[in-house]
Amino acid sequence: MIELKAITKIYPGNPPYEVLKSIDLDVLEGEFLSIMGPSGSGKTTLLNIIATLDQATGGKVVINNQDVSKMDEDYLSLLRLKTIGFVFQDFNLLPPLTVIENIMLPMTLDKASTSESRKKARDLMAELDISSLENKRITEISGGEKQRVAIARALINDPKIILADEPTGNLDSKAAGDVMTILAEMNRLKRVTTVMVTHDAISASYSERVMFIKDGQFYNEIHCGNKREVFYQSILDVLAHLGGTNHDFQTTRYS
Numbered sequence: 656m657i658e659l660k661a662i663t664k665i666y667p668g669n670p671p672y673e674v675l676k677s678i679d680l681d682v683l684e685g686e687f688l689s690i691m692g693p694s695g696s697g698k699t700t701l702l703n704i705i706a707t708l709d710q711a712t713g714g715k716v717v718i719n720n721q722d723v724s725k726m727d728e729d730y731l732s733l734l735r736l737k738t739i740g741f742v743f744q745d746f747n748l749l750p751p752l753t754v755i756e757n758i759m760l761p762m763t764l765d766k767a768s769t770s771e772s773r774k775k776a777r778d779l780m781a782e783l784d785i786s787s788l789e790n791k792r793i794t795e796i797s798g799g800e801k802q803r804v805a806i807a808r809a810l811i812n813d814p815k816i817i818l819a820d821e822p823t824g825n826l827d828s829k830a831a832g833d834v835m836t837i838l839a840e841m842n843r844l845k846r847v848t849t850v851m852v853t854h855d856a857i858s859a860s861y862s863e864r865v866m867f868i869k870d871g872q873f874y875n876e877i878h879c880g881n882k883r884e885v886f887y888q889s890i891l892d893v894l895a896h897l898g899g900t901n902h903d904f905q906t907t908r909y910s
C-alpha cells in the first residue's frame with residue numbers, strides 16, 4: 656500500500672540540513688505501523704512525505720500502486736481526499752461547525768449528497784460511540800471526544816490509508832487508551848492501512864509493527880507477537896537503546 660525507496664529529504668539552508676537519509680519502507684495493505692524516534696529524528700517529515708504534503712528530495716514514493724512523483728498538485732489533492740484520512744495531535748477540527756458537520760466535511764468537499772454524507776456520518780458516530788455529540792460544537796466536547804470526531808472524519812471517505820501524527824499527544828491516559836482502541840479496531844475491521852507517529856510506547860503497542868528512526872535513518876523494527884504487554888516491554892527496550900531524553904518518550908501505563 657505504501658512503498659518508500661531510498662527517501663532523502665534535505666532542507667535548504669546554509670548549510671543544507673539532511674533530515675532523512677535513504678529511508679526504505681514497505682507498509683502492507685491493512686497493516687498498522689508505528690514510527691518512533693527521538694525528537695527531531697525526522698518522523699513528521701517522513702509522515703508528511705507519505706501524506707504527499709511534502710516532497711522528498713530524492714527517492715521514490717508509491718502510494719496505492721501510484722508513483723506520486725509523477726502526479727501534479729490537482730491529482731495529489733484528489734489522492735489525499737479519496738485515499739488518505741488524516742488524524743492530528745491537535746485534532747484540526749473546525750470550531751464553527753457542529754460535530755456532524757465536521758465529520759461530513761470530506762464528503763462535502765467530494766461533492767457527495769448531504770443525505771448520503773449525513774447517513775455515513777451517523778453510521779460512523781454510532782461505531783465510535785459519539786452519536787450523542789451530533790449537534791454539539793467542537794468547543795463543547797472533550798479532547799478524547801474531539802479525537803474520535805477526527806477519526807470519524809478521517810474514515811468517512813473510506814480511505815485506504817490513515818495517517819496519524821501523535822494522535823494521543825494531547826490526551827490523558829484514559830482518553831488515549833480509548834482512541835488507540837478505536838484506531839486498532841478500525842484498522843482491523845475496515846482493513847485500513849494505518850501509519851502513526853508517536854512518542855508514546857503504550858500507544859505504539861497497539862500497532863503490529865514499530866519502526867524506529869534515529870538521525871533520519873532506519874534504526875530498528877519490531878513486530879507484535881501474541882501479547883501486547885510483551886510488545887510494550889520490547890518497545891521500551893529499543894527506546895532505552897535508542898537514547899533521547901525522558902521528555903522524548905512518554906511511558907505512562909494505561910490498560
Ligand SMILES: Nc1ncnc2c1ncn2[C@@H]1O[C@H](COP(=O)(O)OP(=O)(O)OP(=O)(O)O)[C@@H](O)[C@H]1O
Nearest residue numbers: 666667672674692693694695696697698699700701
Ligand atoms: N521546513 C523546515 N525547514 C528546515 N528544517 C526543518 C523543517 N521542518 C523540520 N525541520 C527540521 O528537521 C528535523 C526533523 O523534524 P521533524 O519534525 O520531522 O522531526 P520529528 O522526529 O517529528 O520531531 P518531534 O518528535 O520533535 O516532532 C528537525 O531538526 C527540524 O528542526
